Amino acid sequence: xxxxxxxxxxxxxxxxxxxxxxxxxxxxxxxxxxxxxxxxxxxxxxxxxxxxxxxxxxxxxxxxxxxxxxxxxxxxxxxxxxxxxxxxxxxxxxxxxxxxxxxxxxxxxxxxxxxxxxxxxxxxxxxxxxxxxxxxxxxxxxxxxxxxxxxxxxxxxxxxxxxxxxxxxxxxxxxxxxxxxxxxxxxxxxxxxxxxxxxxxxxxxxxxxxxxxxxxxxxxxxxxxxxxxxxxxxxxxxxxxxxxxxxxxxxxxxxxxxxxxxxxxxxxxxxxxxxxxxxxxxxxxxxxxxxxxxxxxxxxxxxxxxxxxxxxxxxxxxxxxxxxxxxxxxxxxxxxxxxxxxxxxxxxxxxxxxxxxxxxxxxxxxxxxxxxxxxxxxxxxxxxxxxxxxxxxxxxxxxxxxxxxxxxxxxxxxxxxxxxxxxxxxxxxxxxxxxxxxxxxxxxxxxxxxxxxxxxxxxxxxxxxxxxxxxxxxxxxxxxxxxxx
Ligand code: GLU
Numbered sequence: 463x464x465x466x467x468x469x470x471x472x473x474x475x476x477x478x479x480x481x482x483x484x485x486x487x488x489x490x491x492x493x494x495x496x497x498x499x500x501x502x503x504x505x506x507x508x509x510x511x512x513x514x515x516x517x518x519x520x521x522x523x524x525x526x527x528x529x530x531x532x533x534x535x536x537x538x539x540x541x542x543x544x545x546x547x548x549x550x551x552x553x554x555x556x557x558x559x560x561x562x563x564x565x566x567x568x569x570x571x572x573x574x575x576x577x578x579x580x581x582x583x584x585x586x587x588x589x590x591x592x593x594x595x596x597x598x599x600x601x602x603x604x605x606x607x608x609x610x611x612x613x614x615x616x617x618x619x620x621x622x623x624x625x626x627x628x629x630x631x632x633x634x635x636x637x638x639x640x641x642x643x644x645x646x647x648x649x650x651x652x653x654x655x656x657x658x659x660x661x662x663x664x665x666x667x668x669x670x671x672x673x674x675x676x677x678x679x680x681x682x683x684x685x686x687x688x689x690x691x692x693x694x695x696x697x698x699x700x701x702x703x704x705x706x707x708x709x710x711x712x713x714x715x716x717x718x719x720x721x722x723x724x725x726x727x728x729x730x731x732x733x734x735x736x737x738x739x740x741x742x743x744x745x746x747x748x749x750x751x752x753x754x755x756x757x758x759x760x761x762x763x764x765x766x767x768x769x770x771x772x773x774x775x776x777x778x779x780x781x782x783x784x785x786x787x788x789x790x791x792x793x794x795x796x797x798x799x800x801x802x803x804x805x806x807x808x809x810x811x812x813x814x815x816x817x818x819x820x821x822x823x824x825x826x827x828x829x830x831x832x833x834x835x836x837x838x839x840x841x842x843x844x845x846x847x848x849x850x851x852x853x854x855x856x857x858x859x860x861x862x863x864x865x866x867x868x869x870x871x872x873x874x875x876x877x878x879x880x881x882x883x884x885x886x887x888x889x890x891x892x893x894x895x896x897x898x899x900x901x902x903x904x905x906x907x908x909x910x911x912x913x914x915x916x917x918x919x920x921x922x923x924x925x926x927x928x929x930x931x932x933x934x935x936x937x938x939x940x941x942x943x944x945x946x947x
Contacts, residue, residue, distance in 0.1 A: 470502030471668050474528075474535070475658060477509045480517030482527045483718040484773065485673055485703050488738045492700065493671045494533045495739070495761040505665055506538030508549045509658065511651040527721045531731045532754065545665040550657050553664075557652040560660045560690070561613055561645055569689045570645060571600075572607035573614045596642045613646040615656070618689055623681040628669075628698035629766045630677070639681045655679065659686050667695045674699040698763050701742045702770040712773055728801065728828025729778070733785035737778045742771040751784045779826040786822070794822060801828045805835035809844065812883070816929045817843055820921050843929065846938055847916020849945040856908040866946050868906040869913060871897060873939045876932060884928050891924040913942030 472493035476486055497504040506528070508521055521539065528535065537543025547553060564570035573596075575583075587594035597617055607613050617640045624634030645656040652660070662670060677699050687694040705716035712718045724734055736752050744765050745752070752760070786794065795818040802814065802821075809817075821840075825831060834840050841847075852858060855865055875893050884890050898906040907923055914926040914935065927935045 468668055470497055470500040471505065471666050472497045472502065472671065473505040473507050473662070473665060473667050474533075475507045475509050475661075476524050477512065477515065477654075478517060478520030478524065479515050480520045480523060481714075482524060482721045483712070483714075484721065484738060484741065485712060485718070487527060487531065487721050488703070488741055489672050489700060490528065490533055491531070491735060491738050492698070492743070492761075492763075492766070493669070495757055496669065496671070496763060498758045499761055502668075503536045504533075505543070505545065505667070506535035506548060507661060507665070508539055509654060510549055510551045511654065511657050513649075513651065523722070527725075530722075530725050531735055550652070550661065553657075553661065554650060554652070556664060557646060557657055557660050560656075560663075561607075561652075564615065564645070564689060565607060565613075567689065569616045569618055570607070570613050571604040571616055571642075572611040573601065573604065573642075573644075574611045575599075593638060597640075600642060609646075609650060610648060612644045612648050614642045615645050615686060615689070617642055617685050619685070623684040625680065625684065625694070625697060627677075628696055628763045629701075630674070630699055630768055633677060633680070635678060635681045639678060640685055641682070643682060655682060656686070659683055662695055663690070663692055669696045669698060671698045671700060674701060698766065701767055703741055704770045704772045706773045706775050709770075711770070717773065724778075726829070728830070728832075729782050730785045730789075730827075732788075733778070733782035736781050736785065740771075740777075741773065742767055751781065751788075753788070783826040786826075794818065797828055798822065798831065801831040802835070802840075805832055807835060807840065807844070813929070813931070820925060820929065823921075842915045842917060842920070846934075846941055849913070849916055849942055851945050853916075853918060854909045854912050854942055854946060856902075856904045861905075862946055864905065865909045866943060868901060869909055869939050869943055869946075872906070872910055873936060873943070876927070876935055876939070879932070881932065883931050887924050887928045890927050894924070909942065910939070913939050 474490040474493055476482065476490075494504050496502075506524075508524070510516055525540065535541070537545055537548065539548040542548075561570055583596075583599055584594045587598075596614065597620075600616070605611070620637045620640055622634055622636035624632060627633050643655055644653050646652050661667075680697065684694055703712045704710060705712045705718075708716065710716050721734075725731075732754055735754055735757065736750075739752070739757055739761070740750065743761070744767055745760060746765060789797075795815055798818045798821050799814050802808070808814075821831060821834070824834065852860075855861060872894055875897075879893060881889075894906070894910075911920060911923040911926065912918070914920070914923055914930060920926065921929075930938070
């Protein structure tokens with residue numbers, strides 16, 4: 463079929479190793495965006511042929527990550543589809559059939575070399591300062607493959623392969639990568655190198671997107687396609703992701719976190735997507751905040767960059783805040799209240815709703831509320847603070863009488879104000895501000911603010927009065943006055 467008109471079919475093919483870092487998920491995201499943009503099919507395939515590396519619960523983990531981010535698959539292990547099954551471990555017969563085709567062409571052979579013998583061959587090559595290639599040790603008369611030995615590919619032509627990578631352009635790599643690699647291991651499972659080729663063929667994958675670490679093995683894959691007389695899919699290899707603040711490729715030791723950690727820390731999935739897409743893709747122009755729908759419409763493979771992308775956690779926090787601002791006030795408030803509750807902080811609805819905007823000003827992700835709660839930064843909203851006398855004085859100047867006078871004035875004004883509960887910060891400001899201007903803003907507003915919060919830093923006194931309400935405000939001012947007498 464013409465490459466330009468064929469239906470786009472992509473896949474995300476994670477191994478169930480219990481971990482999904484930004485690199486894995488970025489591959490999924492790019493493929494998903496491209497598929498959505500082209501009304502194609504996005505397949506989730508679980509590459510579980512390495513039983514030693516498999517971690518229980520990984521498939522649920524992978525699905526939870528994708529579901530959290532909203533990267534819905536059209537075919538996959540849980541929902542099935544025309545290319546089922548979607549676990550490689552359930553496709554062993556298929557790999558055998560393809561292996562059989564290669565055997566019939568004389569392009570695969572049984573190999574019973576054990577690990578010790580392989581080690582010896584490797585050491586010898588090392589001593590002779592040449593790369594170890596199994597094809598240099600190809601047995602002359604291999605036995606017939608009975609499934610108990612490994613099956614090796616017999617690389618037909620030692621030559622250079624070139625291909626058009628959608629990101630890197632024309633790439634070519636040569637003979638040094640071509641070898642008689644293992645197709646099927648002696649335990650009956652195929653290697654990744656072989657299984658993914660068979661699956662990409664059988665699942666009619668048109669485009670493979672994966673990290674650029676696969677570039678060097680690509681001649682190997684192309685030699686198998688050639689042996690099978692089939693066309694490979696298109697490739698789009700993605701740039702490395704570098705650890706935050708360094709030029710080292712992101713690894714577990716350099717801050718590669720599991721994506722579900724970000725979920726726990728309270729990042730928004732839409733922000734995470736926005737963050738991931740910018741790791742190696744340039745939208746062109748200055749705009750950086752994108753909704754998922756916008757991304758689907760503007761995503762272009764040609765704008766994927768070749769150079770490494772830097773992980774930048776400050777950028778993630780900034781993007782997350784921008785995405786939080788896109789939520790409605792109601793959504794924001796209920797998220798904040800939910801997080802307060804999970805920190806065992808609760809209160810009257812009216813009160814919490816007044817507190818929400820203040821909290822919102824101080825966070826860039828919901829998890830920051832945990833940090834604030836843990837540090838006791840929210841305590842004074844819920845309990846009258848203990849006053850430190852010296853803090854009640856503007857600039858530390860022990861003006862007892864003057865400070866008392868100002869606090870008493872505000873106390874009077876508040877007592878005689880008709881409203882029991884203030885609905886508006888501006889109204890409160892109007893009650894106090896002229897007096898403060900006449901008598902010195904610092905002299906009046908500082909002790910007032912400290913009497914309400916007990917802290918050297920807090921929101922302004924009008925906002926605090928608004929949140930605390932009339933009774934509690936009076937309570938706190940008189941508490942501070944007591945401290946001064
Ligand atoms: N199972 C491989 C991995 O998790 C997939 C690579 C590919 O997309 O082909 O890295």
